[in-house]
Amino acid sequence: MKIKTARIKECPYCKSRKITTGIQSGYAQIATGLIGRSSALIHDICTDCGAVLLSRVEKVELFAKKYEKEQMKED
Numbered sequence: 534m535k536i537k538t539a540r541i542k543e544c545p546y547c548k549s550r551k552i553t554t555g556i557q558s559g560y561a562q563i564a565t566g567l568i569g570r571s572s573a574l575i576h577d578i579c580t581d582c583g584a585v586l587l588s589r590v591e592k593v594e595l596f597a598k599k600y601e602k603e604q605m606k607e608d
């Protein structure tokens with residue numbers, strides 16, 4: 534499983550620039566509500582104060598597809 538690099542460069546709480554990423558997967562995945570379509574979460578974490586600075590889904594394309602479907606229903 535590929536873990537992306539951190540997007541946040543500086544912690545807004547303690548001003549540390551020692552940011553790394555962690556991945557939250559297994560039963561803690563984020564579901565789209567569609568069967569079999571869920572994604573792990575990637576967190577940018579400050580290694581000095583432990584703050585979770587940014588959480589984002591790993592498989593953003595699943596949510597993009599869901600959004601497109603929702604838009605088509607509204608038309």
Ligand SMILES: [Zn+2]
Pocket residue numbers: 544545546547548549579580581582583584
């Ligand atoms: Zn910090």
